[in-house]
Amino acid sequence: MAPTAVNRSWRIPRNPLRCMAICVAVLAAFMLIWVMSSRELVVPVIKTSHDEMPTPSLAQVMRTQSAPDRISGTSAPDSPAQVEAESLKEVREMSPLNTSNHTMPTRTGETSTSKEVENILNLLKQVNTKQAASAKEVQSLPPTTQPDWVFGNLAPDSPWKFNATALKEIRNITAVGLNLKSRLQEHKWGNVTKPALPIGHYNACAVVGNGGVLLGSRCGAEIDSMDYVIRIDLPVLRGFEKDVGGRTNMTILNLKTPRRLAESSHLKNRSLDVYENRLQDVKDSVLLVDYRARKYIMKALPVYKLPFSVVVTKNRLRTGVMSLASKIAGRSMKKTPTIGLVSVLMMTSFCDHAYIYGFFPFFKDKNNVAVPYHYFPNDNLNSDRNPPLENRFDALHNVDQEYDFHRELHRRGAVKMQLGPCGKR
Numbered sequence: 001m002a003p004t005a006v007n008r009s010w011r012i013p014r015n016p017l018r019c020m021a022i023c024v025a026v027l028a029a030f031m032l033i034w035v036m037s038s039r040e041l042v043v044p045v046i047k048t049s050h051d052e053m054p055t056p057s058l059a060q061v062m063r064t065q066s067a068p069d070r071i072s073g074t075s076a077p078d079s080p081a082q083v084e085a086e087s088l089k090e091v092r093e094m095s096p097l098n099t100s101n102h103t104m105p106t107r108t109g110e111t112s113t114s115k116e117v118e119n120i121l122n123l124l125k126q127v128n129t130k131q132a133a134s135a136k137e138v139q140s141l142p143p144t145t146q147p148d149w150v151f152g153n154l155a156p157d158s159p160w161k162f163n164a165t166a167l168k169e170i171r172n173i174t175a176v177g178l179n180l181k182s183r184l185q186e187h188k189w190g191n192v193t194k195p196a197l198p199i200g201h202y203n204a205c206a207v208v209g210n211g212g213v214l215l216g217s218r219c220g221a222e223i224d225s226m227d228y229v230i231r232i233d234l235p236v237l238r239g240f241e242k243d244v245g246g247r248t249n250m251t252i253l254n255l256k257t258p259r260r261l262a263e264s265s266h267l268k269n270r271s272l273d274v275y276e277n278r279l280q281d282v283k284d285s286v287l288l289v290d291y292r293a294r295k296y297i298m299k300a301l302p303v304y305k306l307p308f309s310v311v312v313t314k315n316r317l318r319t320g321v322m323s324l325a326s327k328i329a330g331r332s333m334k335k336t337p338t339i340g341l342v343s344v345l346m347m348t349s350f351c352d353h354a355y356i357y358g359f360f361p362f363f364k365d366k367n368n369v370a371v372p373y374h375y376f377p378n379d380n381l382n383s384d385r386n387p388p389l390e391n392r393f394d395a396l397h398n399v400d401q402e403y404d405f406h407r408e409l410h411r412r413g414a415v416k417m418q419l420g421p422c423g424k425r
Contacts (some may be wrong), residue, residue, distance in 0.1 A: 140281035149213070149420070152366035154403075156410040156417040163413025167348065170328055170414050174349040177324040184288070185299075187310040196286040202227040205351035207343045208244060209358030210235045212372025219422035220245040221359055228351065230265075230343050233257050234278045236376035243375065244358070252346075254339050257318070258289055259294035265303040279304050286310075290317040318342060329405055330414040335398040344406065344415065354415040359406055361399035 031326065186197045205228040208214075223229060223245030230250045237246055264273045283306040289297050292312050301308060318337050324345060326333040340359060347354050364370055410417035 018101060055243050083228060123168060149365040150367050150370060151367055154360075154362065154366065155419055156407050159418050160410060161301075161413050162353065162416070164352075166231050166412040166414040167352070167354065170348045170409070171361050173324055173327055174345050176328075177320055178349055180349065183314055184311045185314060187294075187312060188308075196311050199250075199350055202351050204228075204353040205231065205347045206355045206357060207340070207347050208232070208235075209356065209360075209374070210374045211358040211360040212375045213360035213419060214240075214358040214375045215372065217243050217357075217418075217421050219243060222422045223247070225356060226355065228347075231282070232343060234261070234275060234282070235280045235374070236278060237278055240375060246281070248282040248285045249286055249309075251282055252288045252317075252339055252343050253290075254292070255290050255293055255298075258293035258300065262296040262300040265300040269419065276304065279306055283307055288317075289313070291315065295323070311364060316353065320347060325405060329408060333398075333401060336400070337394040338397050338399065338402060341402050341405070344409075350414070355418060356406060356415060358416045359403065359417065360419060361403055 016101045047362060092301075181198060186195065188195075204226045205224040206223050207230045208223055210232060220240075220242045224247045226247075228249045229245065229247050230252060231248050232252055233254050234251055235244070237244060237248070261275050264275045267273050270276070286309045287297065294312050297310060301310070317339075321331050321337040321342050322335075325337065325341060328345075344354070344356055358375065360371060362371060363373065406415070406417050409415040
């Protein structure tokens with residue numbers, strides 16, 4: 001029977017040279033397959049041993065920032081950029097996967113850095129960014145030691161004695177004139193634990209200004225002992241607790257502050273936001289806002305995701321305040337009242353004992369020793385529209401007149417004005 005096509009294709013050739021060529025080709029193909037399969041096995045082995053190598057701990061990564069041999073008493077501290085560069089360099093050097101000495105072959109012949117080391121480097125960048133953000137204000141904080149300020153005839157009368165009748169006379173004016181129950185409306189934000197309104201009546205209250213005169217005063221414990229604490233314009237508390245305390249029941253915001261807050265909350269570089277830590281320190285308290293700035297505060301708070309009771313005025317916050325102050329002082333009080341004056345008069349309407357701290361609008365004492373404008377730096381966003389307050393002359397207010405007004409309340413015994421180191425109440 002004649003062979004089929006299949007049988008013919010598999011017949012052994014009778015030519016010896018042709019047979020030898022076929023054998024050599026088959027052997028070469030077999031060796032090529034073996035070499036390729038061996039190469040594929042090498043890569044997983046290298047990868048496996050690579051993964052088993054110990055990775056440096058976070059403590060090792062961060063030791064460059066705390067090692068004593070990196071601190072010099074004569075040289076200036078490294079900038080955040082320098083610290084990060086040095087840290088990244090040391091991580092690469094101490095890692096068993098040092099990219100300068102160890103390369104990992106891949107199918108494409110390229111070299112790659114270990115995924116674990118890259119994760120650590122990314123983590124280090126995040127840590128450095130967070131540290132730079134939280135230390136932004138702390139690095140430039142002024143000293144907290146009390147300078148030898150001499151106030152002379154600028155100081156309030158001493159000794160001071162409380163006069164309940166004098167405070168009651170003032171309350172009869174402010175309780176009716178300000179009428180907080182009808183002037184305020186509440187908007188809760190987040191998981192607020194208690195309502196802000198009505199404010200209620202308290203025994204001892206404090207209004208804490210932001211004057212640099214608070215530095216070194218050691219008034220923190222006294223302020224925190226009050227039943228109700230009012231602060232002004234989201235000041236820095238962290239790092240200054242010994243001088244200004246840490247408790248806050250209400251923060252009264254200037255008209256421009258909510259706009260700055262809204263701008264700051266939407267900064268892409270979060271390390272530039274000077275308000276985030278300040279809001280964190282007063283969360284679950286009351287923010288009092290002029291109705292004209294309501295839209296800004298409502299724009300900012302969703303970003304921070306902190307609980308607050310937002311109390312908004314139904315009309316302008318300062319409306320009628322100067323006429324009330326004039327009636328109390330017995331003389332004409334002109335110009336626009338500061339938020340400090342608004343806060344003090346508001347406090348007298350619901351407190352039996354009233355104390356004020358941090359009110360000193362002058363840049364020098366009697367002996368020409370400088371007094372910082374605020375006890376903390378970076379009081380707002382430094383931009384063309386929002387220049388630092390200490391560099392701007394505000395023609396709206398008469399701070400000298402208001403300071404004399406507060407001293408007059410102190411002289412009458414209605415309000416105690418604290419200037420200098422705190423003692424026993």
